[in-house]
Amino acid sequence: MSTHNQVLETVEDYxxxxxxxxxSTGGFEGFKVEISRRGFVRMLGxxxxxxxxxxxxxxxxxxxxxxxxxxxxxxxxxNEDGTFTCxxxxxxxxxxxxTELSQAAAEELRVPFDRVRLVMADTNVxxxxxxxxxxxxxxxNVPPMRQAAATARELLERLxxxxxxVDPDGLEVRDGKVTNxxxxxxLTYAQLAKxxxxxxxxxQRVDGGIALTSVDDWKVMGQPISxxxxxxxVLGRHRYPSDIVRPNMLHGKLLRPVSYGATLESIDLSxxxxxxDVVVVRDGQFVGCAAPMVFQARKALxxxxxxxxxKTVPHPSSREISTYLKEHARTDRARPNAxxxxxxxxxxxxxxxxxxxxxxYIQHTPMEPRAGVAxxxxxxxxxxxxxxxxxxxxxxxxxxxxxxxDQVQVIVPDMGGGFGGKHTGEAAExxxxxxxxxxxxxxxxxxxxxxxTWAYFRPAxxxxxxxxxxxxxxxxxxxxxxxxAGGAAIDTPYNIxxxxxxSVSSDSPLRQGAYRCLAATGNNFARESFMDELAAAAGAxxxxxxxAHLQNERIRAVLVEVAKRFDWPARKKKVTPELGVxxxxxxxxxxxxxxxxxxxxxxxxxxxxxxxVGEVFECGPVINPANLxxxxxxxxxxxxxGALREEMVFADGKILNASFSRYLVPRFDDVPKIDVxxxxxxxxxxxxxxxxxxxxxxxxxxNAVFAATGVRVRSMPMRARQLRSALA
Amino acid sequence: MEVTVTLTVNGIERxxxxxxxxxxxxxxxxxxxxxxxxxGCGEGRCGACSVLMDGQRVLSCVTAxxxxxxxxxxxxxxxxxxxxxxxxxxxxxxxxxxxxxxxTTGMIMTAVGLLEANxxxxxxEIIAAMRGNICRCNGYTKILNAIxxxxxxxxxxxxx
Numbered sequence: 032m033s034t035h036n037q038v039l040e041t042v043e044d045y046x047x048x049x050x051x052x053x054x055s056t057g058g059f060e061g062f063k064v065e066i067s068r069r070g071f072v073r074m075l076g077x078x079x080x081x082x083x084x085x086x087x088x089x090x091x092x093x094x095x096x097x098x099x100x101x102x103x104x105x106x107x108x109x110n111e112d113g114t115f116t117c118x119x120x121x122x123x124x125x126x127x128x129x130t131e132l133s134q135a136a137a138e139e140l141r142v143p144f145d146r147v148r149l150v151m152a153d154t155n156v157x158x159x160x161x162x163x164x165x166x167x168x169x170x171x172n173v174p175p176m177r178q179a180a181a182t183a184r185e186l187l188e189r190l191x192x193x194x195x196x197v198d199p200d201g202l203e204v205r206d207g208k209v210t211n212x213x214x215x216x217x218l219t220y221a222q223l224a225k226x227x228x229x230x231x232x233x234x235q236r237v238d239g240g241i242a243l244t245s246v247d248d249w250k251v252m253g254q255p256i257s258x259x260x261x262x263x264x265v266l267g268r269h270r271y272p273s274d275i276v277r278p279n280m281l282h283g284k285l286l287r288p289v290s291y292g293a294t295l296e297s298i299d300l301s302x303x304x305x306x307x308d309v310v311v312v313r314d315g316q317f318v319g320c321a322a323p324m325v326f327q328a329r330k331a332l333x334x335x336x337x338x339x340x341x342k343t344v345p346h347p348s349s350r351e352i353s354t355y356l357k358e359h360a361r362t363d364r365a366r367p368n369a370x371x372x373x374x375x376x377x378x379x380x381x382x383x384x385x386x387x388x389x390x391x392y393i394q395h396t397p398m399e400p401r402a403g404v405a406x407x408x409x410x411x412x413x414x415x416x417x418x419x420x421x422x423x424x425x426x427x428x429x430x431x432x433x434x435x436x437d438q439v440q441v442i443v444p445d446m447g448g449g450f451g452g453k454h455t456g457e458a459a460e461x462x463x464x465x466x467x468x469x470x471x472x473x474x475x476x477x478x479x480x481x482x483x484t485w486a487y488f489r490p491a492x493x494x495x496x497x498x499x500x501x502x503x504x505x506x507x508x509x510x511x512x513x514x515x516a517g518g519a520a521i522d523t524p525y526n527i528x529x530x531x532x533x534s535v536s537s538d539s540p541l542r543q544g545a546y547r548c549l550a551a552t553g554n555n556f557a558r559e560s561f562m563d564e565l566a567a568a569a570g571a572x573x574x575x576x577x578x579a580h581l582q583n584e585r586i587r588a589v590l591v592e593v594a595k596r597f598d599w600p601a602r603k604k605k606v607t608p609e610l611g612v613x614x615x616x617x618x619x620x621x622x623x624x625x626x627x628x629x630x631x632x633x634x635x636x637x638x639x640x641x642x643x644v645g646e647v648f649e650c651g652p653v654i655n656p657a658n659l660x661x662x663x664x665x666x667x668x669x670x671x672x673g674a675l676r677e678e679m680v681f682a683d684g685k686i687l688n689a690s691f692s693r694y695l696v697p698r699f700d701d702v703p704k705i706d707v708x709x710x711x712x713x714x715x716x717x718x719x720x721x722x723x724x725x726x727x728x729x730x731x732x733x734n735a736v737f738a739a740t741g742v743r744v745r746s747m748p749m750r751a752r753q754l755r756s757a758l759a
Numbered sequence: 760m761e762v763t764v765t766l767t768v769n770g771i772e773r774x775x776x777x778x779x780x781x782x783x784x785x786x787x788x789x790x791x792x793x794x795x796x797x798x799g800c801g802e803g804r805c806g807a808c809s810v811l812m813d814g815q816r817v818l819s820c821v822t823a824x825x826x827x828x829x830x831x832x833x834x835x836x837x838x839x840x841x842x843x844x845x846x847x848x849x850x851x852x853x854x855x856x857x858x859x860x861x862x863t864t865g866m867i868m869t870a871v872g873l874l875e876a877n878x879x880x881x882x883x884e885i886i887a888a889m890r891g892n893i894c895r896c897n898g899y900t901k902i903l904n905a906i907x908x909x910x911x912x913x914x915x916x917x918x919x
Contacts, residue, residue, distance in 0.1 A: 261860070265863060266839055398807060445859075690802055
């Protein structure tokens, strides 16, 4: 059996190459970028003509997510009307990167938000900013955008100073206009854009040490600005990857194995070959059909799939996954992070507790499944696809087809969700193979069943926890082992003198990869649930017990705040066997979160209904409070799914619930009363906020269930049947 | 089996000859190139493909084209009149009730269908009508507020 143990949370750098000719649909309707072989950039659709050379290709030669482009023009340039075009290798999938990067540029350029247009994720146009993952856009991509914009502003000031023959220090820029306070003279950006030497200016290097606007002076950053695409979205005009149409395009469907690890032994292609307008492709295990209509391609594929014979292999089921992961744990490779002596501490403890938590595989189920359009022109490949890693996919495609990187262009239109689930480019590669054989562009859109079977999953896990209390009820030892899910947020933020913390890999039977906050969710669930168990063993209030062991000021602040807003002490007194309250906190990716929840328990069915969630989150200065509120609310509700219902059910190498009718994600009637509070902290740089708010919700629910029932459900999801049988 | 159907889409009569089993969504997206209607599941369980058929909200991914014969279909592209948005579209913008936006057009069409049948729905009625629509960015709170706003009711959670 094949092993799929690729936890895709690292952020690699990729080398870029020179720009060549391209047309991008970008994220905007009616907005196109053209780059000629000479590196001449033109904005079409906005009535703008830009004369910039070298910059983009120079930036791409430097490449690499961590290596920022050296010239201003590689990051942004001024258009003739005084607006700016900015370039980012990040993708937009609903998380708000397009808005915040545009805000960052507008802030430092001293222009209103609508004078900045951002071109994203087109490998022929934008720098390689690395994969969009790990809440990295805010801490790692916003600052360079600001530096380039601030440098551009200074360059334009200098240009004005040169015209006026004055010292630039006496000039001021506001609202896209340079003013000489001494003389009252002004020059607008539009005027400066037409000035001799502006192109030369923008080829200068970005000043990495340039002073950036302090948070107190922010005018565009910090504002609740809507996404630039929102009007197109409500009109149905925004083109997602699955909406891309190319002239003469076919739709493709792929033959999928009957089960994981199955190999195709024989297939009769003739039923599909006999169909009108259908192209049938077989290359070893790769079998697909393409036709002018999706329906035709599907019928053709179904006709030949019926004739296929397969060699299958044994595959473990979800029922036995915990045992399987433990049996295949690679303890020989793991190195614990240890402090003090847990062995001694456990030996001398007044009380010890030992429990095991379990985590199921879950799927991201973004609303838009994978989609890719591929088009071959003169041996070069262009794809439009939904992926977090445009440069990674470019490299994958180049390798798959024996091309140089500069022969492949990957364009990512703003796409329909990802949540860590779209780091790869399967649909693009499948479309490219079919398109190559058909000699026409091909569009492959995965079905929901394909997305839920052949993409990848958040890892399942077994987490073993052991804790010891002294006679005062203080936590003196902590032993924590995560098998399979990974080490994100595995270290305890609590002050415990003796700790042993271990992340152990295993042989995952399912293909696994990134997910919103990945292992941090499982690690925080087990840790915060077990802290609650220890608090109960110590006879302490869960809030007091945590605070007694917590020195991290930021976590303390959100925990105290959420408890205050929720009225924790009073609410705790009102707990009944049917109504519980619980709390949890945590930290990951340089942000902190705490949540209080109230749950109702149906003691006969074991159903848990979350009635109310209060969550306080802090991630440094907030760049866009409306977007961040969306993200926190989204994390809370997405967190309900993993906490209560979502799990991949599989047996004999087949996913048994690869559909929205059987894989139960949160719906309207699951939404509790939600209070989100963003705690201000302007003393640190902004951190990303799209992931960490998910980690507190599951343990807070579990703790509330315990408060009401005395039953501890040690799994994600916390299944109704588990609670029902425990209460019976 | 090939059939010829006549249907009105966004006020324009269309005669289409195609396979009788073909889903309405494919005709809308492929033949008529109205890509504002989205496919999220192909089994009528997510609501992304919602359109109005003779005023009733239907799931176009599980509606065979023959079922639309003689009917009047309205898609998201029909709502705005020139530059004037429908009140539900305006409300979604005002509340910022979208993240990736892939579910948004289906949400809006479902809400429009609800409001045409019931101009003053209660929260319970809104939730019951919207339950078939999934948002994976999980923006339900703001979507509910947007629909409250569209019917002129105060939003309980203020939009930031």
